[in-house]
Amino acid sequence: MKIAVVLALPLMAYAAPPDFAHDVAPIVYKYCAPCHRPGESGPFSLLSYADVKQRARMIAEVTASRYMPPWPPEAGYGEFSDDLRLSDAQIRTIAGWAAAIRSPKISQASGAPVKATEML
Ligand code: HEC
Secondary structure: OHHHHHHHHHHHHHHOOOOHHHHHHHHHHHHOOOOOOOOOOOOOOOOOHHHHHHOHHHHHHHHHOOOOOOOOOOOOOOOOOHHHOOOHHHHHHHHHHHHHOOOOOOHHHHOOOOOHHHOO
């Protein structure tokens, strides 16, 4: 019985693909955009739907491997606290969205343009 519940969970998690504006943008703009913006250390910006969509697969990979956000934070990012580590659920959200936008059937539903400046 317990096993059935555990097996059902991943299916339920993907029943409704994560939505960019609602699920993904708040994570990326809080945890990534502070460095991934012009003038900061990140090599490219993650400030818009287009920025994030273009690199969705890579973002899913670097968050799943916990390569990003960098930890411990580099010198100069003293305000970083444990709050700025991604939770497993957040990593799954990003991975689920990155997978969903590759599927033509649901890509429309999973992406609504929203700019970081509207959220920061
Ligand atoms: C403390 C600053 C900082 C934060 C926060 C940060 N990054 Fe980065 N990121 C960097 C720097 C600097 C590099 C380039 C050097 C490197 O690859 O380590 C980089 C590189 C990358 C790369 C390219 C990796 C490669 O193999 O070329 C990706 C993708 C990335 N970041 C995504 C993210 C995502 C997604 C987040 C949020 C979950 C994030 N970053 C948060 C500073 C940051």
